[in-house]
Amino acid sequence: MKSVLKNGSPVLATLVLLSAWEAAVRALRVPEYVLPGPSRVLESLVVHAGPIASHTAATLEATMLGFSLSVVLGLTLGLLSGLSESFQRAIYPMLVAFNTIPKVAIVPVLVIWFGIGKVPAILTASLISFFPVFVNVSTALVTTEPELRDMLLSLGATRAQILIKVGLPRSMPYFFGSLKIASTLAFVGAIISETVASNEGVGYLMIAASSRFDVPLLFAGLLVISAISVILYAVFVLLERRLAGWAFRPPG
Amino acid sequence: MIELRGVSFGYPVRRNDGKDHQLVLDDVSMRIDAGSFVSVVGPSGCGKTTLLKLIAGLLRPLKGEIVYGGSNGPDSRPLIGMAFQNAVLLPWRTVLENVIFPLEVVKRWRSELRRRRHEFVERALALLRSVGLEEYAHRMPWELSGGMQQRVSLCRALIHEPDVLLLDEPFGALDMLTREELWSVLQDLWIERRCTVVMVTHDLREAVFLSDTIYVLGGRPATVIGCVTVSYPRPRPLDVCYRDDFVRATRDLRDLLERSSPKVVT
Numbered sequence: 001m002k003s004v005l006k007n008g009s010p011v012l013a014t015l016v017l018l019s020a021w022e023a024a025v026r027a028l029r030v031p032e033y034v035l036p037g038p039s040r041v042l043e044s045l046v047v048h049a050g051p052i053a054s055h056t057a058a059t060l061e062a063t064m065l066g067f068s069l070s071v072v073l074g075l076t077l078g079l080l081s082g083l084s085e086s087f088q089r090a091i092y093p094m095l096v097a098f099n100t101i102p103k104v105a106i107v108p109v110l111v112i113w114f115g116i117g118k119v120p121a122i123l124t125a126s127l128i129s130f131f132p133v134f135v136n137v138s139t140a141l142v143t144t145e146p147e148l149r150d151m152l153l154s155l156g157a158t159r160a161q162i163l164i165k166v167g168l169p170r171s172m173p174y175f176f177g178s179l180k181i182a183s184t185l186a187f188v189g190a191i192i193s194e195t196v197a198s199n200e201g202v203g204y205l206m207i208a209a210s211s212r213f214d215v216p217l218l219f220a221g222l223l224v225i226s227a228i229s230v231i232l233y234a235v236f237v238l239l240e241r242r243l244a245g246w247a248f249r250p251p252g
Numbered sequence: 253m254i255e256l257r258g259v260s261f262g263y264p265v266r267r268n269d270g271k272d273h274q275l276v277l278d279d280v281s282m283r284i285d286a287g288s289f290v291s292v293v294g295p296s297g298c299g300k301t302t303l304l305k306l307i308a309g310l311l312r313p314l315k316g317e318i319v320y321g322g323s324n325g326p327d328s329r330p331l332i333g334m335a336f337q338n339a340v341l342l343p344w345r346t347v348l349e350n351v352i353f354p355l356e357v358v359k360r361w362r363s364e365l366r367r368r369r370h371e372f373v374e375r376a377l378a379l380l381r382s383v384g385l386e387e388y389a390h391r392m393p394w395e396l397s398g399g400m401q402q403r404v405s406l407c408r409a410l411i412h413e414p415d416v417l418l419l420d421e422p423f424g425a426l427d428m429l430t431r432e433e434l435w436s437v438l439q440d441l442w443i444e445r446r447c448t449v450v451m452v453t454h455d456l457r458e459a460v461f462l463s464d465t466i467y468v469l470g471g472r473p474a475t476v477i478g479c480v481t482v483s484y485p486r487p488r489p490l491d492v493c494y495r496d497d498f499v500r501a502t503r504d505l506r507d508l509l510e511r512s513s514p515k516v517v518t
Contacts (some may be wrong), residue, residue, distance in 0.1 A: 019485045147336040148419075154308040154332045155412070165357065169344045245342040249394055 013058035036216040041223060044216035051205065056224055059190055059201040062118055064126025067186035071179070073126065074133025081134075082141025083159065084169065099131045104192050109238035113199045121193040121201060128189035129182040140171030173247035183232045193227065254284040254307060254330075254416065254448065258316035261302055262473070272313060275473035276302050282467055282476065286321070286415075287446045291459035294469030295509065300452040304418050304467070307331050307450060330415035330448075331358065335408070337424040339401035340464055347404050348389040349374035351376040354412040361412055372411075379407040382444075383437050399430035410441060417442075419451040423458065432490055435461055449505065457493060457506045468505060470512025477512045480505060 005012075018038045024030070025037040032040060045052065077095070081088030103124050110120035144167060152162045194203025202221050209217035242249065259280045262273030276299040284290045292300050305311045308316060309329050320330055325458050333354070341350045355361040355372050365372065380386045383403040385396075393401060402422060411419055422438075423431040439462060442449055459466050460482055468478035482501065484492055491500055 145338070147334075147338060147340045148342075150305065150308070150310055151334045151336075151340070152357060153310055154418075155354050156336050156359055157357045161357060165353075166342065169342070172344075183404050244344075246392065 016078060033213050033215050036219055040216045041219040044214075045220040045223065047219065048217055052202075052224060055200060055202050055205040056228070058118070059121075059187075059194060059203065059225075060228065062121035062190040062194070062201060063125050063186045066122040067099065067127035067129060067183055068191055069122065070128075070130035070182055070186060073177075074130040074178070074182070077130075077138055078134045078137025078171075080139070080162070081138040083163065085142075088138060088142070095131065095134065098127075103128045104196065105190055107193050107196045110193070116197045116199065118200075120197055120199070121190045121203075124193035125186040125189035128192075129185035131180045132178040132185070133175070135176040137171050140174035141167045144170060168170075171218055172244035173240070175245050176236060179236045180233055180240075183228045183236055187229055187232070192238075253321055254282075254450075255319045256280055256282040256284075256307075256316070257319065259306060259313045259318060260315040260473075261299070261306060261311060261313050275314075276475040277306075277469075278471075278475050279316070280469075280476055281316075282514045284448060284450060284465075286448055288464045289410065289442060289449045289451070289462055290327065291451045291453055291463040292469060293447055293453060293456060293466060293505065293509070294458050296321050296454055298472070298474040298478050300454075300469060301385075301420055304334075304420055304450065304452055307416070308334065308418055320371050331360070331412065333409035333414035333417045333447075335405045335417075335419050335422045336400075337421040339405040341391055341399070341401055341404055343406075345394060346390050347385065347396070348373065348376055350404055351379060351407045353408060355498070358412045369396075376407070376411055380404075382441065383407060386408075387442060398452060400433065402434060404425060404451070406438065406441065408432075410445065410447075411467050414447060417449045419449065422451070423455070424453070431455075431458070432493075436487075438462065438491065443486055456502045456509075460498060460501050460505070461488060461490075461493060466505065468508050468512075470509060477506045478505075478516045 022037045022039060025035060036044075058138070060160075077091065082092060106127060107120055107124055110123050114120055116125070141163075144162075147168055149162060152166065188199065189202035194201035196203075197206045198204045202225055206218050206221040209215075209221065259277060260275060261277045262275040265272060265274045280303065282290075292303060294300050302311065306313055309318075309332075313390060319404065341347075342353065345353065352372055355365060361372075377386055378388055383406065385400060385403055385407075388396060388400065391488040393404070396404065402425075406422070409419075419438075423434050424433065435458060451459075451462065463482055466482065467476055468480070469475070470477040484498075
């Protein structure tokens, strides 16, 4: 019973929230164009399943491409700044400054450069999500124990060897931690761009729905986005356990 | 043999009048015979670790020189093994993989790793056996106690058959019983191999028990203020620590240290 409660608690909590929502909407007679109940959202999801699926696929594609770009970018910058203190000093302020820019403000620029469509979505996704990867990887490399570095140097190791033998394996838990954040951020980036400048994707679908006051469809879009983020997150947790499992010790 | 001739070292500091060095070691001369066990004692923060890094070739002296084996030049630098107060084992590797690690790095062994892997594993297991940890070979480091991790760290420092073993307060973080147990472990390993050992410590009993020669560092910047030879026969049993002359030797070292460093009011 206890283990059922423990494993089923996320499902249970979700169900409780949805029921409360449904009950509140019905009891208070909230109009559908303000807040539809979950049952209505689900209905919309089923009715519009075809378009929702194709738009979701478009968003997912932009997200994954953007995310891959951000991993490459974040990993490269992180490795370089972990290796060279002067490089890190040089680029850190710039990257922090860039990271604070609301990415929605960048979309118009990307549209001017690349036109409306997929490319701005991919780029926004990668620009919004590379920063955590960069910060985590560079932090992991910089915090390598000085004793380990001394030992390796005294054995005649090169910088590249130190990176491969110690730096990279050591940074894996940090890297996967950042992937969990970056993957959901990439989603946000792609959808932001789609709401502003695209004719496909969940973001576009939601803007279109909102202009038609189709609030149930709007919520169906939100539901799909949340579901996919959770799945993505779970995928990276799984990868993390596989590839950096050593960092997780059994309790006790 | 390793000889330090008038070695001075300082870390760069920024002063108003431009860049300068804060001297840590001043005119340190030492003679470390091949195959001998040498300890360096001194108050904490006096530059003992810096001295080890100089001997390891990780730092260059500002003045003076370090001569290895009588000759000079970078090629003559001996093969070095190191162990520290923290075991710093690699947490993603098993105990055995940790011990083998230096063989994957040192040039002399790296090229033969694939061909002689089996032999290397046997060698690592033999080392682990000699420190009583063979059955832990396939465990992860965090499954071991601090004393056991330190044993693994010693094995790792010896697996590539270094000419010189540099130990930086290797037992500093251990409780007294474990520490004394590891003194004997270290002594046995050393008697078997007879590599040159330079150990930095602030435990005077440890220094007297293990060493042939003890250099005392003192003052600021630190310099050699004394050199003591210990000539108990080997292997030394732990009982030796309770002999009158052992106690006296320890007290003499203590007096020497106390005279050299100005009293700090606490």
